[in-house]
Amino acid sequence: MLDDWLALTLDGADRAHQGRLAGGHYRTIAPGVLELTPTRPADQARSVVISAGIHGNETAPIELVGELLAALEAGVVTLGAPLLVILGNLPAIRAGTRFVETNLNRLFQRDLDASGDEPERARQLMQQVDDFYTRYPTRPLHLDMHTAIRDSRYPRFAVVPFTEHQPSSHWAALAGAEMQAVLLQHQHSWTFSHYSRHYHAAEAYTLELGKVRPFGANDLDALGGMRRCLAQLAAGQAPSAGQVEALRFFQVAVELMRDHPSFRLTFAEDVANFTEFAPGTRLSEDDSGGGFVVGPEPLAVVFPNARVELNARAALLVRPCAAPGDG
Numbered sequence: 001m002l003d004d005w006l007a008l009t010l011d012g013a014d015r016a017h018q019g020r021l022a023g024g025h026y027r028t029i030a031p032g033v034l035e036l037t038p039t040r041p042a043d044q045a046r047s048v049v050i051s052a053g054i055h056g057n058e059t060a061p062i063e064l065v066g067e068l069l070a071a072l073e074a075g076v077v078t079l080g081a082p083l084l085v086i087l088g089n090l091p092a093i094r095a096g097t098r099f100v101e102t103n104l105n106r107l108f109q110r111d112l113d114a115s116g117d118e119p120e121r122a123r124q125l126m127q128q129v130d131d132f133y134t135r136y137p138t139r140p141l142h143l144d145m146h147t148a149i150r151d152s153r154y155p156r157f158a159v160v161p162f163t164e165h166q167p168s169s170h171w172a173a174l175a176g177a178e179m180q181a182v183l184l185q186h187q188h189s190w191t192f193s194h195y196s197r198h199y200h201a202a203e204a205y206t207l208e209l210g211k212v213r214p215f216g217a218n219d220l221d222a223l224g225g226m227r228r229c230l231a232q233l234a235a236g237q238a239p240s241a242g243q244v245e246a247l248r249f250f251q252v253a254v255e256l257m258r259d260h261p262s263f264r265l266t267f268a269e270d271v272a273n274f275t276e277f278a279p280g281t282r283l284s285e286d287d288s289g290g291g292f293v294v295g296p297e298p299l300a301v302v303f304p305n306a307r308v309e310l311n312a313r314a315a316l317l318v319r320p321c322a323a324p325g326d327g
């Protein structure tokens with residue numbers, strides 16, 4: 001039963017799974033990787049990668065995947081599009097931690113030469129995505145679902161990875177999924193959504209869907225728009241459109257790196273994502289006299305985390321911008 005796949009996978013019983021469902025069939029093609037194939041794709045069908053659990057303690061997206069699979073199993077949703085459903089970091093999900101040895105979401109790079117469990121998993125997932133988009137090249141889309149460590153002025157927001165040749169984005173569909181803000185990256189970031197956008201010209205986003213909470217403690221009522229969007233994509237329908245004017249757009253201006261062992265942020269742990277700091281405010285410091293001070297324009301902080309690995313991203317500093325015109 002498709003319903004069992006999620007529970008069995010999380011329990012470590014990764015045996016092969018396949019079966020039929022309304023509109024098509026499914027099979028596991030790697031641990032935590034499920035392919036769903038429609039008998040006849042709908043007219044509006046896109047090739048959709050849905051990933052969750054790239055960070056193991058971000059459980060709301062995994063619960064959304066569970067709801068989608070249950071709706072497909074029950075025939076409430078009829079499969080009309082090829083789907084690749086991925087649970088990213090299985091050992092970290094089982095342990096309830098962001099990662100085990102290193103952050104999986106910085107490893108999606110074709111010439112990656114690191115070794116270890118997470119680099120191996122990144123290679124396996126890159127191969128699965130390559131194979132899927134080769135089998136199903138039609139209008140590729142990748143939604144990589146996460147939750148954030150901190151509170152946020154906009155709890156639901158999309159991060160748009162940077163590529164030189166930007167595939168078109170559909171802001172109205174993001175608004176329809178009840179995203180509240182869009183954050184445009186300014187440089188390559190080697191995240192999972194960046195992989196699909198950069199190497200496959202897929203429309204791809206990292207979606208932040210509220211705050212990190214354990215299984216059972218998530219507010220899934222706040223994610224009704226996302227639930228509907230996933231069901232529509234699985235059915236091969238165009239997702240509902242919302243008001244683009246309701247979305248706030250931001251552009252990354254600076255990526256703060258933990259570039260010294262004594263790196264620290266100067267502001268409180270409970271400062272929410274998108275909190276703005278005035279010109280002249282010191283945001284970070286270290287024992288070597290380094291640090292960052294806000295320049296002549298205010299900057300807002302997103303994903304601040306001083307406890308990252310050395311030379312990893314410790315925060316994004318962003319400024320409001322207009323909606324790029326292609327959506």
Ligand SMILES: O=C(O)CCC(=O)N[C@@H](CCC(=O)O)C(=O)O
Nearest residue numbers: 105146148149150159191206303
């Ligand atoms: O809340 C945080 O500090 C991190 C939440 C998270 O996992 N965010 C993603 C964003 C990926 C991107 O920049 O596209 C991450 O840090 O991997």
Ligand SMILES: [Zn+2]
Nearest residue numbers: 055058146147
């Ligand atoms: Zn995450």
